[in-house]
Amino acid sequence: MEPKCSICGSPAVAYEHTIRAHLCGTHFTEFVERRVSRTVEKYKMLRGVKRLVVAVSGGKDSVTLLRIMHKLYGEHLELLGVTIDLGISGYSGGCVEAAVRNFEALGVEYRVVRLGDYGFSIDDVNLLNRRRVLRRPVCSVCGMVKRYMINKVALELGADAVATGHNLNDLLLFSLMDIMSASFSELSKLRPKTPTSGKLISRVRPLIFLTDKHTLLYALLNNVPFNPADCPYAPQRGIRVDLLRALDKVEEGNPGFKLALALGMLKLAGKLHVPEAQEGIGECKLCGMPTGSPGLCSFCKLRSQVLRAREVVAPEGQGSSA
Ligand code: Q46
Ligand code: ZN
Ligand code: ZN
Secondary structure: OOOEOOOOOOEOOEEEOOOOEEEOHHHHHHHHHHHHHHHHHHOOOOOOOOEEEEEOOOOHHHHHHHHHHHHHHOOOOEEEEEEEEOOOOOOHHHHHHHHHHHHHHHOOEEEEEEHHHHOOOHHHHHHHHHOOOOOOOHHHHHHHHHHHHHHHHHHHOOOOEEEOOOOHHHHHHHHHHHHHOOOHHHHHOOOOEEOOEOOEOEEEOOOOOOOHHHHHHHHHHOOOOOOOOOOOOOOOOOHHHHHHHHHHHHHHHOOOHHHHHHHHHHHHHHHOOOOOOHHHOEEOOOOOOEEOOOOOOHHHHHHHHHHHHHHHHOOOOOOOOO
């Protein structure tokens, strides 16, 4: 027999083990939105926030975030959307398109910022790595680039905070990797909300207690367009992939494990000493954005490295196949 919604008796679309209930589409949607609003309230994410930038990559997490923030808070907040074109061929175009479709469908004012405007792309970083003129893991470069660009545009837009679509899996992966590498100062920054510090705009993560299965089903049930493609640089194997599989396996036999682990990690992070607004102590000599080290910020350092490295390979380096 088809399972029925434990609340209303309609055909169920999901079993939510953390509340031990089968849920129909309507009640699943309500469950997800309630979890977001409780997270926002628990960590006072929107206290003092009038202008909120939602960073939308175009994937299922960020489009779900935009839809929910618009639905729950759109009337009380000035919502602005930002999406970044990272220049990943066969992927970035679909991401930007999905993000823009969502902004326009909701009537949210938005900006598309392009890494190409700085003279390089994530494809360039990958190509230079392959040619061994650069040794920077693509995803860590990409993460830094996104943080920089989102903060910069949020500052230009006069935002009080930036909301990002990091989910439960992201939180667990980041924290476990930080522990593994004894990066306790990184772990201490693992907060659902980080405050504004100088030119570093506050970050809030309303989806940290939802998994990607939640966001996928929410997007599908609510006709939220998203780019279903995977980034070509997303790791297919390695410790992160294995860790996620292992976490899901434990969760299967022990419903609620991931949520409990996330809460434990957040408590642990909360007890660690946060290094004094490290990144905000100085300003980049080139772009004026915050930096923890004297001279150039990480983004400007990377940019000059990439532009220099590209000159080295330019003569025979035409055509940038990934
Ligand atoms: S976009 Fe960028 Fe991800 Fe692609 S290159 Fe890696 S970090 S996998 S979320
Ligand atoms: Zn129902
Ligand atoms: Zn800079």
